[in-house]
Amino acid sequence: MDKNVVVEKLIKLLEGSLGKPLVLSKDSTLLGDAGLESIQVIEYLCEVEDAFDVVVDEESLSHVSTFGDLASVVERISSE
């Protein structure tokens, strides 16, 4: 899957769970730009796993800051 498509899907997922439109891009950060608290990130990542039918371990997320980073992790695990 194209990375931009994954990013778009990730942002749509977050919009759905927060119930409001967001102005975010692949370079937007989850904690800063999206305004998520760390506990909300965990909940959001559970939704991401279900949407992409993957299971993502914490270590893989340790360097994730932006939606682009998260898309790369999802892409990698999907292809394994």
Next chain:
Amino acid sequence: MSLFSKFDAAAALESTLSSMPVNPTSIVISKVVSASEAIVNGRTTIMAGTNNYLGLTFDADCIAAGQAALAETGTGTTGSRMANGTYKEHLQLEDELAVFFDLPHAMVFSTGYSANLGILTALLDTDDSVLLDSEGHASLYDGCRMSGAKIYRFKHNDPEGLAKRLSRLGEKAKDALIVVEGLYSVRGDCAPLKEFVDVKTQYGGMLLVDEAHSLGLYGENGRGLVEEYDLMNDVDFIVGTFSKSLGSIGGFCVSKHPQLKLVRYASRPYIFTASPSPSVIATTREALKKVQQGQGLREKVWRNAKHLHEAFVELELDIGPTVSPVIGVSFQDREKAFSCWQDLLSLGIYTNLILPPAAPDGGSLIRCSVTAAHSETQVDSIISAFKKVCKERNVGRLN
């Protein structure tokens, strides 16, 4: 970058907290009056934000046992359980825990935190997978992190989410460890343990339940939520603490698996720390007896819990549906949560203020807990204070 630059965020947090009229992280108890009251900020205050669920901290038998142990055995062991720190009383407590839980194996740790670190780092290594509830206590998370195992978080109290993740793990699922709690300490909700056991049965793996906040409260014998749901044979490890219902400090693990005895040789948090002091062991043993005979205490704490829960429902506060001795009142507005907490304190009611990022849903919470030591009058005082504050601050029904 200096070593201390990493504290910039902590410094900002400290500055914010210090600018508050009352810093919620700097409350000092100048005198403990009883198991349910203390002097805070110069006034007698009802403690409605503790974990002293059975009110045993001032139990006369526990105090006498601790005093006798201090006189007979000294102030501390000064050594590890694996060296000079195993006294016969440590072994007696382990035997008594095994009998209490009706499980063959028990192990005592110096704190509840180190029990979780000690068990998880011994059970797991880098080849293993652990599935952890998203609202699991920091000690569970830290233990999983320290072990180097692959950590997969699932949504809080979501057996279906757990099943999906185990399914995606394929063959690895049968060797995975599932980690949940019994009663959760912030919102006061309980794990759907039967459903988690069903998932474990379907996919394999082992189940560890942290009963830190449920020990003494649930089950016919007070063993916890695992006993309440009749799952003693289905759970692989039960961990817990002595610092809540038992009113002292320390931690434990009990299990049906004989390999628990080998954990002693593999658990660094167990090996490289001093064993619990004799007086702590003595008060814990006495408190465990009280839990075993504690139907009256349980009836009292549950009566108080139901009374408080009914009052909060009447006030239409934002609370969960579960009746338990812990009630988390949610606030979307952090400032309002703080104002209410401060008002309650000024009325002589101490509760716990939980602000982001510590609150489970990213909002703010006032955590209120009742114990067997609270009199009906004290619970009524807690309710009256909440009513007054809610009215003045436009919260709930009185909004």
